[in-house]
Amino acid sequence: xxxxxxxxxxxxxxxxxxxxxxxxxxxxxxxxxxxxxxxxxxxxxxxxxxxxxxxxxxxxxxxxxxxxxxxxxxxxxxxxxxxxxxxxxxxxxxxxxxxxxxxxxxxxxxxxxxxxxxxxxxxxxxxxxxxxxxxxxxxxxxxxxxxxxxxxxxxxxxxxxxxxxxxxxxxxx
Amino acid sequence: xxxxxxxxxxxxxxxxxxxxxxxxxxxxxxxxxxxxxxxxxxxxxxxxxxxxxxxxxxxxxxxxxxxxxxxxxxxxxxxxxxxxxxxxxxxxxxxxxxxxxxxxxxxxxxxxxxxxxxxxxxxxxxxxxxxxxxxxxxxxxxxxxxxxxxxxxxxxxxxxxxxxxxxxxxxxxxxxxxxxxxxxxxxxxxxxxxxxxxxxxxxxxxxxxxxxxxxxxxxxxxxxxxxxxxxxxxxxxxxxxxxxxxxxxxxxxxxxxxxxxxxxxxxxxxxxxxxxxxxxxxxxxxxxxxxxxxxxxxxxxxxxxxxxxxxxxxxxxxxxxxxxxxxxxxxxxxxxxxxxxxxxxxxxxxxxxxxxxxxxxxxxxxxxxxxxxxxxxxxxxxxxxxxxxxxxxxxxxxxxxxxxxxxxxxxxxxxxxxxxxxxxxxxxxxxxxxxxxxxxxxxxxxxxxxxxxxxxxxxxxxxxxxxxxxxxxxxxxxxxxxxxxxxxxxxxxxxxxxxxxxxxxxxxxxxxxxxxxxxxxxxxxxxxxxxxxxxxxxxxxxxxxxxxxxxxxxxxxxxxxxxxxxxxxxxxxxxxxxxxxxxxxxxxxxxxxxxxxxxxxxxxxxxxxxxxxxxxxxxxxxxxxxxxxxxxxxxxxxxxxxxxxxxxxxxxxxxxxxxxxxxxxxxxxxxxxxxxxxxxxxxxxxxxxxxxxxxxxxxxxxxxxxxxxxxxxxxxxxxxxxxxxxxxxxxxxxxxxxxxxxxxxxxxxxxxxxxxxxxxxxxxxxxxxxxxxxxxxxxxxxxxxxxxxxxxxxxxxxxxxxxxx
Ligand code: FES
Ligand code: FES
Numbered sequence: 001x002x003x004x005x006x007x008x009x010x011x012x013x014x015x016x017x018x019x020x021x022x023x024x025x026x027x028x029x030x031x032x033x034x035x036x037x038x039x040x041x042x043x044x045x046x047x048x049x050x051x052x053x054x055x056x057x058x059x060x061x062x063x064x065x066x067x068x069x070x071x072x073x074x075x076x077x078x079x080x081x082x083x084x085x086x087x088x089x090x091x092x093x094x095x096x097x098x099x100x101x102x103x104x105x106x107x108x109x110x111x112x113x114x115x116x117x118x119x120x121x122x123x124x125x126x127x128x129x130x131x132x133x134x135x136x137x138x139x140x141x142x143x144x145x146x147x148x149x150x151x152x153x154x155x156x157x158x159x160x161x162x163x164x165x166x167x168x169x170x171x172x173x
Numbered sequence: 174x175x176x177x178x179x180x181x182x183x184x185x186x187x188x189x190x191x192x193x194x195x196x197x198x199x200x201x202x203x204x205x206x207x208x209x210x211x212x213x214x215x216x217x218x219x220x221x222x223x224x225x226x227x228x229x230x231x232x233x234x235x236x237x238x239x240x241x242x243x244x245x246x247x248x249x250x251x252x253x254x255x256x257x258x259x260x261x262x263x264x265x266x267x268x269x270x271x272x273x274x275x276x277x278x279x280x281x282x283x284x285x286x287x288x289x290x291x292x293x294x295x296x297x298x299x300x301x302x303x304x305x306x307x308x309x310x311x312x313x314x315x316x317x318x319x320x321x322x323x324x325x326x327x328x329x330x331x332x333x334x335x336x337x338x339x340x341x342x343x344x345x346x347x348x349x350x351x352x353x354x355x356x357x358x359x360x361x362x363x364x365x366x367x368x369x370x371x372x373x374x375x376x377x378x379x380x381x382x383x384x385x386x387x388x389x390x391x392x393x394x395x396x397x398x399x400x401x402x403x404x405x406x407x408x409x410x411x412x413x414x415x416x417x418x419x420x421x422x423x424x425x426x427x428x429x430x431x432x433x434x435x436x437x438x439x440x441x442x443x444x445x446x447x448x449x450x451x452x453x454x455x456x457x458x459x460x461x462x463x464x465x466x467x468x469x470x471x472x473x474x475x476x477x478x479x480x481x482x483x484x485x486x487x488x489x490x491x492x493x494x495x496x497x498x499x500x501x502x503x504x505x506x507x508x509x510x511x512x513x514x515x516x517x518x519x520x521x522x523x524x525x526x527x528x529x530x531x532x533x534x535x536x537x538x539x540x541x542x543x544x545x546x547x548x549x550x551x552x553x554x555x556x557x558x559x560x561x562x563x564x565x566x567x568x569x570x571x572x573x574x575x576x577x578x579x580x581x582x583x584x585x586x587x588x589x590x591x592x593x594x595x596x597x598x599x600x601x602x603x604x605x606x607x608x609x610x611x612x613x614x615x616x617x618x619x620x621x622x623x624x625x626x627x628x629x630x631x632x633x634x635x636x637x638x639x640x641x642x643x644x645x646x647x648x649x650x651x652x653x654x655x656x657x658x659x660x661x662x663x664x665x666x667x668x669x670x671x672x673x674x675x676x677x678x679x680x681x682x683x684x685x686x687x688x689x690x691x692x693x694x695x696x697x698x699x700x701x702x703x704x705x706x707x708x709x710x711x712x713x714x715x716x717x718x719x720x721x722x723x724x725x726x727x728x729x730x731x732x733x734x735x736x737x738x739x740x741x742x743x744x745x746x747x748x749x750x751x752x753x754x755x756x757x758x759x760x761x762x763x764x765x766x767x768x769x770x771x772x773x774x775x776x777x778x779x780x781x782x783x784x785x786x787x788x789x790x791x792x793x794x795x796x797x798x799x800x801x802x803x804x805x806x807x808x809x810x811x812x813x814x815x816x817x818x819x820x821x822x823x824x825x826x827x828x829x830x831x832x833x834x835x836x837x838x839x840x841x842x843x844x845x846x847x848x849x850x851x852x853x854x855x856x857x858x859x860x861x862x863x864x865x866x867x868x869x870x871x872x873x874x875x876x877x878x879x880x881x882x883x884x885x886x887x888x889x890x891x892x893x894x895x896x897x898x899x900x901x902x903x904x905x906x907x908x909x910x911x912x913x914x915x916x917x918x919x920x921x922x923x924x925x926x927x928x929x930x931x932x933x934x935x936x937x938x939x940x941x942x943x944x945x946x947x948x949x950x951x952x953x954x955x956x957x958x959x960x961x962x963x964x965x966x967x968x969x970x971x972x973x974x975x976x977x978x
Contacts, residue, residue: 141894
């Protein structure tokens with residue numbers, strides 16, 4: 001076996017900041033975020049696309065960062081759970097609802113669910129989509145939680161969807 | 174039927190101490206930790222279920238750039254002492270207890286060699302370069318096969334494949350002989366027997382395991398980060414295996430991303446990685462990969478129970494005989510033998526069973542070693558009992574709930590000694606049954622199901638009653654049942670110089686919310702707001718001692734009581750200081766919100782910070798009082814505490830594809846006073862969904878060559894959001910006399926009876942000639958097979974079916 005595979009230069013805008021790195025072609029986006037940038041809020045539950053703990057937004061669309069190669073994100077925009085709070089550290093309505101409703105126990109699945117739900121809430125807000133319980137559970141079934149039994153997670157997301165549809169109001173709590 | 178999940182009300186529960194950090198992505202789970210100069214370890218595992226290791230060639234791997242060390246089992250067997258056992262039943266046989274097998278592979282996944290390299294990618298590349306010459310042996314595929322006198326032996330020196338046997342009733346020398354079970358069964362009107370199987374499943378926390386060991390330059394001090402429930406047990410094991418004093422080993426559990434019993438006891442990797450770090454004098458990390466976890470982490474259940482129960486004509490149980498058979502996998506783990514023991518000891522559940530004859534047998538097979546998973550032997554006991562009770566009800570023409578009522582331990586009989594030698598502490602079993610039946614609309618639901626079935630739908634109702642053994646202890650009894658750790662817990666409470674409070678707990682949070690419960694307990698004890706309290710945990714350097722640790726649902730009752738004991742000591746001192754400063758008798762001084770005052774004086778209370786300032790300055794104190802404000806509280810429960818409950822399930826079966834939809838679960842539950850109702854609800858609901866997974870989906874199957882059929886998360890079906898039933902929780906609060914706060918545990922409640930309730934409901938939904946469902950999970954395949962044999966199967970067309978409940 002001869003040496004390390006060749007490295008490729010990439011530039012990814014992560015949480016609004018550009019990062020240039022040389023990476024091996026086989027490096028996953030999740031490893032890039034966690035190991036190169038120290039953004040450990042993106043969790044690895046399986047590294048095989050099954051659990052959704054690694055969900056990030058890639059150009060605004062939810063993606064499993066363990067199945068995405070870092071090189072595939074070259075030139076694109078990635079948002080992780082660390083991007084959710086505002087500059088003053090205030091939580092979004094979703095984060096608030098997760099805390100208040102105990103939508104997390106061990107917290108390991110939480111970043112993935114928050115990113116998935118952020119996308120859902122954004123669709124509701126920007127495209128005026130409404131989500132029935134069935135449509136919502138269909139979407140949320142992309143991610144796994146082993147602790148909560150999902151009930152408080154669904155309730156937290158529904159609460160935020162309701163808030164938005166009631167008030168069409170501000171983003172922050 | 175749309176009642177909100179949390180009947181206990183979560184309005185006033187303080188929210189989780191850690192949640193705010195976690196929603197920001199600020200968790201510090203094991204893999205998030207990186208140390209300077211760290212190396213990464215990867216482990217080569219046997220692809221054979223049973224094979225002699227003839228030769229291992231590591232030379233190519235050693236040559237790969239970035240590889241620092243390759244070790245094999247033979248080499249390490251000289252240097253590492255075999256690990257001990259948390260459950261060490263009388264007469265139990267043991268395996269090699271080493272981190273890498275020295276000579277023979279006994280399961281697919283058995284660790285054979287380890288590589289240390291610059292990163293995970295290089296380490297995995299190096300694994301591919303190790304060549305091992307195996308001499309395959311015939312595998313033992315099942316527990317039944319293991320019992321065969323001609324079966325291949327896993328551990329030749331054992332002479333057979335039986336690890337241990339336990340029996341009940343336990344003979345007590347100076348007692349009158351227990352009631353004869355033969356007489357009891359002979360005199361019964363109805364005698365039922367069957368064999369029930371709880372398949373091999375796994376806790377599967379979303380965070381895999383992992384270990385990072387850091388050794389100082391002198392190789393004398395070791396710090397080990399590991400994702401565990403039991404820091405002191407791990408410290409003891411590492412110290413013993415590496416022949417180090419315990420005061421030179423520090424074990425830290427950072428945020429734990431779920432555990433469920435699967436992280437309860439020591440694993441080979443914890444010792445291996447510690448050894449490697451010490452040998453290399455560099456930090457070494459090992460992060461379990463998900464595919465690896467299905468063979469490297471401990472599964473549980475894997476038990477068959479052959480059970481026979483005799484009833485009188487009124488449906489009252491007269492006697493029970495059972496043989497349980499646990500498939501332990503290859504080498505007994507530190508916790509393996511305990512599950513079968515617990516099943517045997519708790520087989521009678523919440524019922525009076527006057528005569529028993531129970532034998533629990535555990536055997537080894539060529540599969541991954543069995544360990545703990547939430548419930549630990551109790552779901553395996555509940556499933557056969559609750560299935561057979563349903564059948565008895567049908568055969569005797571008695572309603573299933575009524576039959577249970579006739580057998581439940583009556584409220585006026587507590588404490589109730591069981592026929593297996595345990596003491597049920599307290600409860601209102603029948604009252605909770607009535608409450609749950611009434612609130613679920615049980616009678617109407619029965620009618621609803623009948624109508625639905627008449628219309629061709631397979632709708633069924635099932636219930637199951639359970640109790641949950643919690644507040645695991647006491648220390649004096651544990652050695653008698655083969656447990657090698659103490660059952661006591663300790664907590665340190667310190668009032669800091671500024672009057673704020675720091676709690677040091679021996680318990681390790683892993684999502685069960687113990688840190689939040691303890692913070693609010695401390696806040697109440699000192700009449701301060703909860704944000705005046707912080708809780709420290711997960712570090713043997715600062716965490717007080719616990720032996721059995723965070724298992725056995727003991728945090729609220731045992732650790733909570735030790736917090737009370739510690740707080741009381743500190744408060745005695747605070748009161749003395751306050752009395753001194755107020756020039757009053759300590760008896761006349763009381764604690765109110767805001768501080769201490771003279772009772773009835775109407776004065777402004779002396780705030781905690783004024784008293785603690787004096788305590789730390791060491792001036793302004795009563796004569797002879799030691800400065801400082803810190804105390805350790807210890808609690809050893811005088812006896813176990815049994816939570817209990819009843820689960821009612823409403824399900825619908827799809828006859829076309831064999832799938833089951835669980836529409837509703839009503840769960841009546843009593844864990845004594847709920848220290849935090851939202852956490853209780855979370856534990857029950859989360860546990861129940863795991864129970865649903867066990868009932869319908871989860872199985873770690875092995876093929877006929879003892880090859881594991883699950884090697885990735887896509888092969889192991891976990892419940893998703895779509896499986897979430899409508900939950901209704903109902904609570905009674907009956908304190909246990911055996912803890913200071915009256916609290917009992919709740920961690921395992923949801924998971925125990927949910928499978929039986931669901932399967933009882935499925936059976937109820939099916940045509941009456943469908944044979945008894947005796948194996949979980951009831952997969953679509955198993956269900957379709959059962960349905961095929963029915964002659965009165967409903968029409969395959971589902972045009973009459975409308976899905977509503
Ligand atoms: S870690 Fe990416 S889906 Fe599980
Ligand atoms: S909170 Fe633990 S996995 Fe979801």
